[in-house]
Structure formats: C-alpha cells, structure tokens
Amino acid sequence: MLARVFERARADVERGIGDDAAVLTAPGTGKLVWTIDEQVEGVHFRRGWLEGTDIGWRSMMAAASDLAAMGAEPWCALAALVLPADVDDAALEAIAGGQRDAAAAIGAAVVGGNLSRGPALSIATTFLGRCERAVERGGARPGDGLWAAGAIGLAAAGLGALERGIAGDPRVAEAVEAWRRPKALVVEGRAMGPVAHAAIDVSDGLARDVGHVAEASGVAVVLDEEALRADLALCRAAEAIDASPVELALHGGEDYALVVASAVAIPGFRRVGDVRPGSGVHLRDATGEHPIAAAGFDHFAR
Amino acid sequence: MLARVFERARADVERGIGDDAAVLTAPGTGKLVWTIDEQVEGVHFRRGWLEGTDIGWRSMMAAASDLAAMGAEPWCALAALVLPADVDDAALEAIAGGQRDAAAAIGAAVVGGNLSRGPALSIATTFLGRCERAVERGGARPGDGLWAAGAIGLAAAGLGALERGIAGDPRVAEAVEAWRRPKALVVEGRAMGPVAHAAIDVSDGLARDVGHVAEASGVAVVLDEEALRADLALCRAAEAIDASPVELALHGGEDYALVVASAVAIPGFRRVGDVRPGSGVHLRDATGEHPIAAAGFDHFAR
Numbered sequence: 001m002l003a004r005v006f007e008r009a010r011a012d013v014e015r016g017i018g019d020d021a022a023v024l025t026a027p028g029t030g031k032l033v034w035t036i037d038e039q040v041e042g043v044h045f046r047r048g049w050l051e052g053t054d055i056g057w058r059s060m061m062a063a064a065s066d067l068a069a070m071g072a073e074p075w076c077a078l079a080a081l082v083l084p085a086d087v088d089d090a091a092l093e094a095i096a097g098g099q100r101d102a103a104a105a106i107g108a109a110v111v112g113g114n115l116s117r118g119p120a121l122s123i124a125t126t127f128l129g130r131c132e133r134a135v136e137r138g139g140a141r142p143g144d145g146l147w148a149a150g151a152i153g154l155a156a157a158g159l160g161a162l163e164r165g166i167a168g169d170p171r172v173a174e175a176v177e178a179w180r181r182p183k184a185l186v187v188e189g190r191a192m193g194p195v196a197h198a199a200i201d202v203s204d205g206l207a208r209d210v211g212h213v214a215e216a217s218g219v220a221v222v223l224d225e226e227a228l229r230a231d232l233a234l235c236r237a238a239e240a241i242d243a244s245p246v247e248l249a250l251h252g253g254e255d256y257a258l259v260v261a262s263a264v265a266i267p268g269f270r271r272v273g274d275v276r277p278g279s280g281v282h283l284r285d286a287t288g289e290h291p292i293a294a295a296g297f298d299h300f301a302r
Numbered sequence: 303m304l305a306r307v308f309e310r311a312r313a314d315v316e317r318g319i320g321d322d323a324a325v326l327t328a329p330g331t332g333k334l335v336w337t338i339d340e341q342v343e344g345v346h347f348r349r350g351w352l353e354g355t356d357i358g359w360r361s362m363m364a365a366a367s368d369l370a371a372m373g374a375e376p377w378c379a380l381a382a383l384v385l386p387a388d389v390d391d392a393a394l395e396a397i398a399g400g401q402r403d404a405a406a407a408i409g410a411a412v413v414g415g416n417l418s419r420g421p422a423l424s425i426a427t428t429f430l431g432r433c434e435r436a437v438e439r440g441g442a443r444p445g446d447g448l449w450a451a452g453a454i455g456l457a458a459a460g461l462g463a464l465e466r467g468i469a470g471d472p473r474v475a476e477a478v479e480a481w482r483r484p485k486a487l488v489v490e491g492r493a494m495g496p497v498a499h500a501a502i503d504v505s506d507g508l509a510r511d512v513g514h515v516a517e518a519s520g521v522a523v524v525l526d527e528e529a530l531r532a533d534l535a536l537c538r539a540a541e542a543i544d545a546s547p548v549e550l551a552l553h554g555g556e557d558y559a560l561v562v563a564s565a566v567a568i569p570g571f572r573r574v575g576d577v578r579p580g581s582g583v584h585l586r587d588a589t590g591e592h593p594i595a596a597a598g599f600d601h602f603a604r
C-alpha cells in the first residue's frame with residue numbers, strides 16, 4: 001500500500017518504501033535538524049473544510065516549517081497516517097498526493113511511512129533537514145531588530161471565515177487560501193540561517209511564539225502595532241469576519257511565518273519590532289508601549 | 303510540557319526538547335536508518351490491559367525493532383502523542399517514563415516530540431539509527447538457512463489470554479509479559495548485521511513477514527514446524543488459551559523477533575528453516591512440505 005502511495009525519489013535515499021525502515025546516506029558534515037508534528041481531525045482541521053490534497057499538504061508544510069525556523073534545508077520525510085474506516089483508497093491517494101506535492105515544492109521527498117486504522121484521521125509527519133548552523137530560539141540580543149517573513153494572522157482570519165461559513169466572501173479568499181495551503185518558508189529560512197541570532201515559526205500566534213524567543217533569550221521583545229496591520233489582505237479579511245487585524249496577528253495560529261532576531265536586515269524579511277533588555281512581549285502603538293499576555297493558539301489547551 | 307517529560311541525554315544531541323526541532327551532529331560516515339511507527343488505542347492496545355509505562359515502552363520498542371531488523375544501532379527518537387482529555391499529567395508522565403526507559407534499555411534517547419489533543423490515545427514514534435551496512439528484505443539466497451532470535455507466537459498467546467480474561471493463569475504469565483513489554487532485539491540485530499543476506503522483524507506473524515522476504519528476494523522460504531513448537535512457554539500458553547502453538551507462531555503478531563537469511567550460523571539465533579529456489583512460504587512437518595498462506599496479523603485489515 002505505502003509503496004503505491006509514496007515513492008523513493010532522491011539519490012541519497014538508498015532505500016525508501018517497502019522495507020523495515022528507510023536507509024539514507026549519512027551527511028558527512030554539519031547538523032541534522034529533526035522534527036515531528038501531528039495534525040488531528042477535529043483538532044487541527046475538519047474534513048469538510050479541506051480537500052484530501054490540502055490535508056496532506058498542510059501536514060507536510062507544518063512539519064517543514066520547524067526546519068525552516070532553524071535555517072535548515074528540508075531533506076526527507078516519513079508520515080504515519082491513522083485512517084478511519086471511511087477513508088478509502090481514493091481519499092488516501094489524495095492525501096498522499098498533497099504530501100508528495102508539498103515535499104516536492106520545498107525540494108524534499110517522502111521516503112516512507114506507516115498506516116494504521118483508528119477512530120479519527122491523523123497524520124504524524126517527521127522531517128529531517130540539514131544545515132551548517134541551526135538557529136535556535138535562545139540567541140536574541142538587546143539591540144537586534146525583529147524581522148518577519150510571511151503573512152501573520154492571515155491564516156487565522158481564513159479559519160475564522162470557514163468557521164463563520166463565509167469562505168465565499170471575496171474579502172477572505174486570500175486568508176482562506178493561507179489557512180488551507182500554508183507554505184513553509186524554506187528559502188527565507190535559508191536566507192536568515194547564516195545571520196540570525198534567534199528564530200521561530202509562527203504556529204501558535206505571534207505573541208506566544210515571540211514570547212518563547214523572549215523567554216529563551218532572556219530579553220524583551222517589542223512589536224510594532226503599525227507593522228502588524230500593514231497587511232492589506234489581513235485587514236480586508238479581518239473586516240469580513242468582524243475581527244481586529246492586530247488581534248489576529250498576535251493570537252491567531254498556523255501562519256508558519258518566520259520571525260527572527262537579527263542585527264542586520266535580511267532579504268525577504270520586514271521589520272516588525274525590536275529586541276530590548278528586560279522580559280516579556282510588548283506592543284508599541286501611538287500611545288506608547290504595553291505589555292501583552294503571551295496567550296495564543298494552543299491546540300493542546302483546547 | 304515536553305521539556306518536563308523528556309530530556310536531552312546524549313553528547314551528539316546538540317539541542318533536544320524546547321526548540322522548533324532537535325539538532326544532531328551528522329554522522330561522518332555510514333548509513334542513517336529511519337522509521338516511523340504508530341500505536342493507536344483500540345487498535346494496537348487497550349488501556350485496561352496495559353499500564354501507562356507499558357504503553358510508552360511498547361511504542362518505543364515497536365519502532366526500534368525496525369532498526370534492529372536492518373542491523374542498525376538505535377540512536378535517537380521523537381514521539382508525537384495524541385492525548386484524549388482523560389489522560390492527565392500523571393498518566394502522561396507514566397507513558398513518557400515507559401518511553402524513556404525503553405529508549406535507555408537499548409542505548410538510545412528521546413530527544414523531542416509533539417503533544418496534541420484528540421479522540422483516542424495514540425503514539426507515533428520515529429527512530430533514527432546508524433549502521434555501516436543496512437540489511438534489507440530482498441537479499442535472501444537459495445541455500446541460506448533461516449535463523450530466528452526471540453520468541454515467535456508468544457506475544458499473540460499473551461494477547462489471547464488478555465482477550466479471554468485469563469491473564470492470571472500462571473501458564474500464560476510469560477506470554478502476557480511478552481505482549482506487554484516486548485524488547486527490540488538490538489544486540490541480535492547488530493550481531494546479524496555484518497553477515498545476514500536479508501532480515502525482517504516479526505511484527506505481523508511469521509508467515510506474513512517471511513513472505514515479505516520471500517517475495518522481495520525472489521525465493522521460497524521453508525519453515526520447520528518442529529522448530530516453531532520448540533518453545534515451552536509458547537506451548538504452555540497455547541494450551542491455556544486452547545490454541546495451536548504453530549498457528550500462533552505463523553499468524554500471531556507483535557513479537558518483534560528477528561528472522562534472517564544467512565549462509566552461516568549467527569550467535570543468539572536458532573535455525574527455523576531454509577531458503578530455496580521458488581516462491582512463497584512453506585511449512586515442513588513429518589508428512590512433507592505444504593505451502594501456507596502468508597496471512598497474518600494486519601491491524602490495517604481490521
């Protein structure tokens with residue numbers, strides 16, 4: 001079954017599907033960066049809101065985003081799928097097609113996996129990447145700028161539109177697409193890798209995620225409200241779902257944008273704030289700076 | 303949460319829990335062997351039959367067994383857990399404790415993971431191993447002996463005893479323990495690695511698993527019935543659950559024994575059959591040789 005769904009695809013993959021495990025040529029130097037992520041039906045997605053190809057695509061990109069956030073190049077992925085009885089072969093092919101397409105879109109390959117039966121559809125994706133230097137969360141320094149690549153809050157606006165049943169509203173089209181077909185920012189991750197002091201991907205909301213950087217680095221992070229509302233697509237979608245664009249950016253999830261602390265500008269990144277001595281996350285608006293709670297989008301807390 | 307549950311534990315693990323991904327020093331030479339396995343409540347186990355520590359232990363050993371079957375040394379693992387609302391912190395700690403203990407028992411470490419909510423408890427485990435030479439399924443040659451390490455059928459007898467509610471019968475004690483606390487045969491895997499022509503672990507029943515070897519190698523495999531019933535613990539447990547020991551060995555699952563094709567004897571392995579020209583799986587008893595169906599224990603077919 002798996003051999004039909006996935007295929008061996010790279011020269012450094014000696015053995016892919018069809019044996020007990022995948023066999024890879026060990027990289028001679030550098031770092032291996034390795035993550036696992038899981039998307040669970042009813043928690044991370046509803047089948048009514050996504051085609052099978054989208055479900056596969058999102059699961060792969062969510063895992064790859066962790067590699068992008070460390071400045072790594074995605075290499076190979078394995079996926080473990082739990083399939084309820086109503087997922088037939090055609091539905092499985094669609095999911096696997098989305099996984100393959102997503103992996104290919106970022107220069108990686110799915111080299112193996114595991115299928116189980118179970119009560120709810122879930123996809124656990126493990127991704128191996130390679131880099132010379134891994135960018136962690138804990139290296140931000142006072143004086144650094146805070147830089148972002150990718151939309152922030154837009155996916156949450158898209159999810160909001162789906163929840164409200166207004167996904168057909170043209171004002172939310174880009175937002176719904178951002179939620180359905182996120183893209184791991186691998187090129188941007190490779191660009192920031194050599195220079196960034198710290199990095200994270202925005203999966204749980206900007207406030208929460210930069211809060212992790214602030215805590216791990218022992219610094220304060222100041223976000224510019226103006227920079228957060230500078231996204232026209234976000235503002236239009238926020239209006240359609242009657243939400244605040246800044247709230248969506250601060251507390252929405254699943255954008256897979258990258259946010260990095262760096263002393264220098266990085267191609268593809270825009271400045272969204274500063275790193276200061278102190279602690280916590282703060283929002284700077286016309287009236288001054290205000291500490292904000294690092295609450296965010298936490299599937300686990302639901 | 304994860305940082306409390308798992309801990310960084312090895313010198314070649316530069317960054318474990320608490321960042322976007324784990325960071326490992328790339329091995330300079332050799333092969334990386336990489337697998338993912340998933341255990342799902344109601345499919346692979348019932349919580350009433352296992353302590354939390356057993357659930358964690360089994361999930362880790364099932365994944366590690368794939369590495370043993372390729373002759374690899376387990377290195378590091380990541381786990382993605384889906385937790386229903388009734389799994390509290392203490393229950394999670396117990397599961398994670400079982401995972402840690404199992405990893406430590408085979409010289410490996412859990413270096414990261416992911417937690418999600420969901421309707422049924424599941425554990426996806428991905429394991430990275432290293433070796434100089436990976437033993438695949440497709441290399442068995444006519445004239446090879448078929449050699450086994452570890453009990454075959456015993457875990458299925460234990461599962462049968464649990465299903466029948468007779469786990470307290472002293473005749474099944476060893477069998478129930480085999481099902482509850484399987485051990486990946488890493489030492490045996492390392493021993494066979496340099497000499498075996500083909501190898502597999504017995505997770506879905508001997509007939510089905512050696513059927514994979516026969517098919518991938520383009521050979522016939524002949525199993526000796528006498529060798530399959532030579533396990534006293536298996537015979538006692540089979541009697542208690544009113545089953546045939548040979549049927550349990552051929553079609554039971556989750557033993558995580560190793561079966562290899564080799565032209566030479568291997569320390570720790572006993573001979574259980576032969577490799578011949580031809581195809582399929584055959585059973586040799588006092589009356590001659592009989593082809594047997596490669597049916598077995600397939601969670602996916604349930």
